Amino acid sequence: MQLKKVVRNLAIVGCVLALSACAAPGHKGQGQDQDGMNGADANGNNVQSSGVGQGSNFGDSAGGPQQSLAKRTYYFDYDKSDIRAEDKRAISSNADYLMAHASAKIILEGHTDPRGSREYNVALAERRANSVAEFMKAKGVNPDQIRVVSYGAQRLASAGHAENDYQLDRRVVLVYTKK
Amino acid sequence: MTIRKLISILCISFATLFSQTTFAMLSMELTRGISGAMPITITPFAIQGVPPTEDIAAIVSNDLKNSGRFKLSTGSTDDKVIGTVQEAGANRYQINFQLLEGFKGKSAQPTVLLNKKYTVSGDELRSLAHHISDAIYQQLTGVKGVFSTRLAYVVVQRGAGSTKYILEIADQDGYNPRPLLTSNDPIMSPSWSRDGKRIAYVSFENQHSAIYIEDVATGSRQLISEFKGHNGAPAWSPDGRKLALVLSKTGSFNIYVMDIGSRQLTPLTQDHYINTEPSWSPNGRSLIFTSNRSGNPQIFQLNLASKAVTRVSYDGNFNARASYTPDGNHITMLNRESGLYNIGILDLDTGVFRVLTNSSSDSESPSMAPNGSMILFGTLYNGRSVLGMVATDGSVQIRLPGRNGEVQDPAWSPFSA
Numbered sequence: 392m393q394l395k396k397v398v399r400n401l402a403i404v405g406c407v408l409a410l411s412a413c414a415a416p417g418h419k420g421q422g423q424d425q426d427g428m429n430g431a432d433a434n435g436n437n438v439q440s441s442g443v444g445q446g447s448n449f450g451d452s453a454g455g456p457q458q459s460l461a462k463r464t465y466y467f468d469y470d471k472s473d474i475r476a477e478d479k480r481a482i483s484s485n486a487d488y489l490m491a492h493a494s495a496k497i498i499l500e501g502h503t504d505p506r507g508s509r510e511y512n513v514a515l516a517e518r519r520a521n522s523v524a525e526f527m528k529a530k531g532v533n534p535d536q537i538r539v540v541s542y543g544a545q546r547l548a549s550a551g552h553a554e555n556d557y558q559l560d561r562r563v564v565l566v567y568t569k570k
Numbered sequence: 571m572t573i574r575k576l577i578s579i580l581c582i583s584f585a586t587l588f589s590q591t592t593f594a595m596l597s598m599e600l601t602r603g604i605s606g607a608m609p610i611t612i613t614p615f616a617i618q619g620v621p622p623t624e625d626i627a628a629i630v631s632n633d634l635k636n637s638g639r640f641k642l643s644t645g646s647t648d649d650k651v652i653g654t655v656q657e658a659g660a661n662r663y664q665i666n667f668q669l670l671e672g673f674k675g676k677s678a679q680p681t682v683l684l685n686k687k688y689t690v691s692g693d694e695l696r697s698l699a700h701h702i703s704d705a706i707y708q709q710l711t712g713v714k715g716v717f718s719t720r721l722a723y724v725v726v727q728r729g730a731g732s733t734k735y736i737l738e739i740a741d742q743d744g745y746n747p748r749p750l751l752t753s754n755d756p757i758m759s760p761s762w763s764r765d766g767k768r769i770a771y772v773s774f775e776n777q778h779s780a781i782y783i784e785d786v787a788t789g790s791r792q793l794i795s796e797f798k799g800h801n802g803a804p805a806w807s808p809d810g811r812k813l814a815l816v817l818s819k820t821g822s823f824n825i826y827v828m829d830i831g832s833r834q835l836t837p838l839t840q841d842h843y844i845n846t847e848p849s850w851s852p853n854g855r856s857l858i859f860t861s862n863r864s865g866n867p868q869i870f871q872l873n874l875a876s877k878a879v880t881r882v883s884y885d886g887n888f889n890a891r892a893s894y895t896p897d898g899n900h901i902t903m904l905n906r907e908s909g910l911y912n913i914g915i916l917d918l919d920t921g922v923f924r925v926l927t928n929s930s931s932d933s934e935s936p937s938m939a940p941n942g943s944m945i946l947f948g949t950l951y952n953g954r955s956v957l958g959m960v961a962t963d964g965s966v967q968i969r970l971p972g973r974n975g976e977v978q979d980p981a982w983s984p985f986s987a
Contacts, residue, residue: 498777505932505934505955506911506932506934507888507890507904507906507911507934508847508860508867508890508891508904508934508935509758509759509891509934509935509979510758510759510802510803510816510846510847510860510891511844511846511847511860511867511890511891513779513800513802513846514800514818514823514844514846515844517799517800517818517823521821539799540774540777540778540779541779541800541818542756542774543758545735545756545758545774546733546756550728551953552931552950552953
């Protein structure tokens with residue numbers, strides 16, 4: 392009981408942190424980046440590295456809406472762009488948030504693992520991001536709130552070259568550019 | 571020879587190798603050579619006056635050795651290179667070299683195959699050495715050498731919290747690396763114009779992909795394409811006036827041709843499949859590209875006059891990123907066989923497909939040398955992305971590990987770069 396409560400509180404705190412981290416949309420420097428963190432990249436990295444992204448480690452099935460709202464990285468099977476069943480709740484929660492906050496905006500970043508050809512991977516990664524976008528639109532999200540960017544294999548999640556690294560690479564990352 | 575002696579010789583060779591490549595971004599390691607490589611003797615050039623900073627004979631030796639077609643020898647070979655370097659004023663040198671043949675024949679007098687004289691400044695010595703290598707290579711093999719060409723590639727330096735992407739250009743042997751673009755966001759798909767003066771590439775610097783054309787000499791650049799969705803896979807037409815590119819502005823990946831002068835776009839494919847990685851035939855009359863219209867990615871050819879599309883690749887369930895040999899008779903491509911990505915070549919006359927890289931690691935981005943002799947590609951070595959080269963007949967394989975960071979997505983320049 393106690394543990395569950397702690398977990399839920401942590402999840403809520405994490406969620407608030409995540410949203411506040413995204414509160415100020417990144418200012419895009421034209422080529423001149425001071426520290427390598429700008430625009431959507433900075434937001435994406437913040438979401439991934441602040442610990443909020445790990446919210447899913449607490450157990451999605453037990454989590455409330457805030458917790459699934461904080462889950463913003465969705466993994467994909469090799470050569471596939473189908474959303475996994477376990478991610479549908481998190482994507483739905485974010486869709487709900489977008490519908491409740493008409494001025495909120497997101498970027499869906501599509502990624503693949505490094506194997507294969509680079510430009511073909513960009514197309515595969517865009518399909519992954521599009522399937523998340525389509526899922527959200529089907530829920531009723533205004534398409535103007537969603538922007539899709541496909542990086543293909545240009546921004547790997549893991550530097551390694553083993554299958555578990557590749558699994559971390561094959562993902563769509565949801566980034567709030569406006570709360 | 572004792573083992574100890576052998577080891578000490580090996581150590582010395584490594585030390586020599588290392589000191590020679592101090593200023594190279596990429597180093598060259600010949601990993602597979604031809605059994606029938608041509609033996610040649612290159613004698614150190616005689617120096618008169620102030621010694622130059624570059625050792626021309628050593629550069630020529632490296633070039634010829636790394637082509638895989640020559641075997642350096644100090645013994646009696648039929649072919650021999652001799653030369654002199656003479657001081658000719660402040661930081662100027664006069665170089666004379668001769669390619670001689672007939673040392674193994676019965677005639678006492680060798681034939682002079684090449685005899686050339688040049689006057690250059692000290693900082694032109696390296697490129698002159700490559701020029702000499704080109705002349706020797708062409709004389710002895712009948713094929714124009716690629717030692718004066720350049721390579722473009724993307725260096726990825728992963729740091730704590732941020733990753734740096736550098737589009738870099740180096741000489742064909744890895745020396746003289748110069749950055750063309752440095753960014754905290756991905757850079758991909760560099761493509762040389764046929765005159766070697768400009769490079770088109772994809773940059774994500776504004777948090778979305780866009781195609782730029784950059785002047786290699788001046789570094790000035792122009793934004794060419796920034797439509798909604800992906801802007802990628804730029805490929806110059808042989809006449810340098812058009813750029814084939816890929817846009818996903820309609821929601822699916824299709825190939826377009828842009829007239830660079832007027833920026834006018836003409837769609838070439840208009841369907842809901844993935845169509846990408848266009849590459850022009852040498853005569854400019856057709857394009858080959860990757861499409862999954864038959865279920866999995868394969869290579870297709872599009873006739874620009876008739877707009878007819880025909881399938882070209884049939885070996886395996888993954889073929890992508892194809893490009894022609896300069897004679898238009900073969901195409902190289904990325905091929906997947908039992909889960910491994912290799913570089914292969916297809917003979918368009920016979921339909922015979924051959925895998926050229928037989929390593930146990932994945933390869934990517936094949937790029938043809940302008941003389942059709944070698945293919946440059948990205949591959950994995952010791953868990954790092956490095957560049958490799960393989961002969962189009964499979965006979966020679968070279969590895970070019972980067973000194974600093976991962977190296978990927980290479981493009982071999984045309985001759986005149």
